[in-house]
Amino acid sequence: MIIDLRHLNLAADTFVKDKQEVIDIDLEGELPQTKTELESLIREESYPYSNGDKIEFLPLPGLNSPQELSSSLKAVEAVAKTGKFTSGPYVNLLEKELESFYKVSTCVATSSGTDALMIALKAVGVGVGDEVIIPPNSFAATENAVFAVGAKPVFVNIDFSYNLDVSEIKLALTSKTKAIIPVCLYGSARNIEEICDFGKANNLPVIVDAAQCFGIGSLADMAEIVCLSFNPFKNLGAFGKSGALLTHHQEYAHQARQFSYHGFREGEKNVKSMDWGFNSRMDNLQAAVLLAKLEYFSRNALKRCYLAHKYLRGLDLLQNRNKIKLPLETRDNTWHLFPIWLEEGEVSDMISYAKSKNVELDIYYPSLGHEYQTQYAASFSPTGYSLQQSEHIHGKLIHLPLYNHMSLEQQDKIISVVRAYFKL
Numbered sequence: 458m459i460i461d462l463r464h465l466n467l468a469a470d471t472f473v474k475d476k477q478e479v480i481d482i483d484l485e486g487e488l489p490q491t492k493t494e495l496e497s498l499i500r501e502e503s504y505p506y507s508n509g510d511k512i513e514f515l516p517l518p519g520l521n522s523p524q525e526l527s528s529s530l531k532a533v534e535a536v537a538k539t540g541k542f543t544s545g546p547y548v549n550l551l552e553k554e555l556e557s558f559y560k561v562s563t564c565v566a567t568s569s570g571t572d573a574l575m576i577a578l579k580a581v582g583v584g585v586g587d588e589v590i591i592p593p594n595s596f597a598a599t600e601n602a603v604f605a606v607g608a609k610p611v612f613v614n615i616d617f618s619y620n621l622d623v624s625e626i627k628l629a630l631t632s633k634t635k636a637i638i639p640v641c642l643y644g645s646a647r648n649i650e651e652i653c654d655f656g657k658a659n660n661l662p663v664i665v666d667a668a669q670c671f672g673i674g675s676l677a678d679m680a681e682i683v684c685l686s687f688n689p690f691k692n693l694g695a696f697g698k699s700g701a702l703l704t705h706h707q708e709y710a711h712q713a714r715q716f717s718y719h720g721f722r723e724g725e726k727n728v729k730s731m732d733w734g735f736n737s738r739m740d741n742l743q744a745a746v747l748l749a750k751l752e753y754f755s756r757n758a759l760k761r762c763y764l765a766h767k768y769l770r771g772l773d774l775l776q777n778r779n780k781i782k783l784p785l786e787t788r789d790n791t792w793h794l795f796p797i798w799l800e801e802g803e804v805s806d807m808i809s810y811a812k813s814k815n816v817e818l819d820i821y822y823p824s825l826g827h828e829y830q831t832q833y834a835a836s837f838s839p840t841g842y843s844l845q846q847s848e849h850i851h852g853k854l855i856h857l858p859l860y861n862h863m864s865l866e867q868q869d870k871i872i873s874v875v876r877a878y879f880k881l
């Protein structure tokens with residue numbers, strides 16, 4: 458079972474009811490029902506930590522709980538014995554599972570989130586010389602997918618949602634604009650609905666880069682295409698690279714299937730019906746691991762939301778004293794990362810301070826798209842349009858550790874170090 462984070466409304470306000478110790482939703486099955494149960498689940502599954510240990514931003518051996526590891530290894534063994542490493546039955550099963558969760562007609566499981574984005578762009582007809590609107594603060598995959606299909610990424614300012622500022626998109630439209638890719642960075646789906654409305658009003662397909670926000674079902678209702686990533690660092694991670702694309706749109710679905718595998722006609726073996734296609738189907742091995750890990754997704758999502766809620770409460774004082782800004786979106790959020798924005802102090806200074814206290818903080822993507830030392834970035838200067846707003850927002854952004862199996866003690870330490878930096 459996958460719980461929909463939209464219905465869950467898990468973040469801040471839910472847990473504020475902790476006097477009653479009741480999670481204000483109807484959780485079925487084996488999920489914890491109370492705050493006490495949830496805390497003991499976190500204790501049971503958390504990555505070992507004892508006071509004084511260095512706290513890494515993301516300890517890789519802690520990506521999978523012992524149960525996740527053993528279920529996934531069983532899946533690996535089952536696939537290995539059949540020899541069906543690449544195409545095989547689990548791919549289709551996973552697609553069906555994701556279609557039913559997102560209530561879409563089509564899921565195409567892909568070999569990465571980047572490939573899902575490239576396929577999505579091809580499926581909506583983006584090609585050489587076209588322009589695609591993206592925010593400048595995303596992972597390189599977003600702009601690289603645009604480059605890979607021969608088009609140009611056009612950067613539009615972000616706002617404090619860390620997503621595209623809807624009111625600025627119109628400033629960047631030209632006759633060559635063919636699509637918009639908003640990115641749900643750090644897990645927040647804020648602004649997506651408005652961006653999709655803008656896309657519809659302007660006849661531009663919206664492809665949501667949802668690599669960091671698996672679990673928000675409503676995205677698939679709003680956008681033409683939603684792209685997911687299951688690389689090991691995401692909220693739901695495979696044992697290697699993989700991703701998926703979701704759509705309601707029949708023609709895009711048809712195109713995407715063909716582009717995902719050598720341009721072969723759907724349902725026919727080795728018969729091409731288009732000039733070319735990528736070799737980008739998800740491996741059966743990764744699909745089997747993901748099906749095993751899906752069983753744990755809902756409780757991990759609950760744990761993450763609870764940890765985010767504890768950050769929000771633990772750092773609220775700093776926001777009230779105008780030292781930091783906390784994330785705006787506390788509901789439609791999968792909490793892939795926990796960003797804070799410094800009203801006071803400097804990012805590098807705070808990182809060194811935390812390091813001296815054995816806590817690793819991070820600037821997830823240090824450069825904005827137009828700031829790289831690349832030919833394209835050097836030439837990117839839309840006339841009369843400034844990306845200063847993005848530079849201002851991005852320049853004061855810092856991320857606190859947040860992962861599925863983080864322990865409560867680790868988090869308490871991080872909160873106290875952040876507060877100590879501001880002497881509060």
Ligand SMILES: *Cc1c(COP(=O)(O)O)cnc(C)c1O
Pocket residue numbers: 569570571572595596598599640642666668669685686687688698699700
């Ligand atoms: C991870 C990520 C991707 C790419 O996903 P891969 O599966 O690693 O190719 C794209 N966009 C964003 C915002 C991401 O975080």
